[in-house]
Each structure stands twice: as structure tokens, then as C-alpha cells.
Amino acid sequence: MEKDFLLVELFELYKGLLTEKQRETFSLHYLYDLSLAEIAEQDGTARQSVHTIIKQVKAKLIEFEDTLHLKERFDEINAISDEIENKGLSDRLKEIIGK
């Protein structure tokens, strides 16, 4: 559950780097809670194919984070923004990092 939440966070950061098909499959499973079997039925494909796409997306999201460290950096920036006394600057920072 903890891990799924991390994946959804990484998805929000990096979805623009995924293909349309990868984005759609990930969303249906992780954001709309459809099972792999339900997605397969809807797509007219095999459950195994859906499983493969989900596995690929997970690996890509983790690879993107290992490369660009956006979640790590944005979490740190968010913590810093909480320490900034000037509310205007703090809010602008949060907006840039989507918090």
C-alpha cells in the first residue's frame, strides 16, 4: 500500500515521459482500481499483457526517479518551503513543485 502510494507519486511526476498506452493502463489499475483482469477484458487483450505493461511502467518510474531524483528534490524543497517565513515565497515554491 505504502509502495503503491510511492508509485502514484512517481507517476504524477513522470507520466509525461510514458506512452499513452502505459499512462492509460497504469491509471486504470492504480487510480481507478480496476484489476488486471478487468483492464484486459476492457482492452480485449490477455491479462498477462496488462501485467507486462504495469511491470514495465513500474520499472520506468523507478528508473526515472533514480536518474532525475524529482520526488527526492521536490520533497526537500517542500520541507524548505515550510521553513520559509515569507508566506508569499513559500507558496510560490509549493506551486512550482505541485504541492
Added chain:
Amino acid sequence: MEKDFLLVELFELYKGLLTEKQRETFSLHYLYDLSLAEIAEQDGTARQSVHTIIKQVKAKLIEFEDTLHLKERFDEINAISDEIENKGLSDRLKEIIGK
């Protein structure tokens, strides 16, 4: 020249998303100032192949920025960090965005 500087900035941000070959070719041309012909000679390949790789890398860097807006976001964060009175927080911000 202005435009080359932008490409080098984008390269620093996104090089982790490129292949080893793309990184090497871009570096030789833009960071080490080798001509396409010189790179081609060094690689034992045609000038046209080097040109194609450079073109692909440029397109990818622009696509990454259009998708993730890291240069845009980090430039804004840098401007905000200049306005923060607490030097410790300002310096931490700059470190996170590599400025």
C-alpha cells in the same frame, strides 16, 4: 550561441535520460567543441550519422523540457531563493537545483 547555451543547460538537466552514445556525441560537439567531421573521424563513421544523432538529441532535450519543465521550474526556484532572507535555506535550495 544563445541557443547552444540553452541546449547545454538542458543537457545537464536531462542527460540521464539519453543513451551513452547520445551523451558522448553531444558532449564532444557542444562541450569539447569538436566539429561533426572530427567526431565522425574519431568514431570511424559518416559525418551524416553524427549529424543525425545531434539532431535527435536536440529534439529529445526540447521534448523533455516541454514535458517536465525542469529548466523553467529550477530558474523560478533560483529566483525565489535569491529573495529568501535566510541564507541557510536559500543555499540549500540552490544546492538541490544545482545552481
